[in-house]
Amino acid sequence: MAFESIRMEPVFMVLGQSAATAASLAIDDGLPVQVIDYDKLKTRLTADGQLLKYAAPIQAVANTIKLDAIKGIVVDDTQAKLSGTWRVSVLQQGVHQGYRHDNDARSGDALAVFTATFPTPGEYEVQIAWSPNANRATKVPVGIKHEGGTAKTTVDQRRNPPIDGLFGSLGRYRFGKIGSVTISNADTDGHVIIDAVRWILIK
Secondary structure, three states, X not given: OHHHHHHHHHHHHHHHHXXXXXXXXXXXXXXXXXXXXXXXXXXXXXXXXXXXXXXXXXXXXXXXXXXXXXXXXXXXXXXXXXXXXXXXXXXXXXXXXXXXXXXXXXXOOOEEEEEEEOOOOEEEEXXXXXXXXXXXXXXXXXXXXXXXXXXXXXXXXXXXXOEOOOEEEEEXXXXXXXXXXXXXXXXXXXXXXXXXXXXXXXX
């Protein structure tokens, strides 16, 4: 609520200035405020430094990749089971609608579980997607739940993903009907990124 008030304060200030100027002109001209000369009001407000026309900045073109354009079984961060705090990135890049991050919390409270159902049981290569940056964590904890148990590894999200510039491999594992990948921010040293996980069947 306090944040919304801060964002609205400039609006209230502009409205107050406009209303006061209109009232002053109405008094000077002896007219109801509803029928004052708009051009005269515009000239006065412009002279006082008020911006009457605003051109919004051009938005950057989204650089996201559609889910149906990616081969394999893909689970997006919008489909993952999330706990703790994850923030949606303002950058429109990555898979589907973009990615989320933990705001460099390093708390261990943020978890993201990506669960997949396999139409064909067998061996799959498991891959994780992230957007690299110098402020990313270098040892993101990842757990891969497969047919034989749970494998644990870490991912350096500062480096560029080596697979199509989007994914990095977590290894090959056998899966039955269901498998999952869990990403956390425990003992990390930077922002943890969650975007998508995919499974590629090994023939």
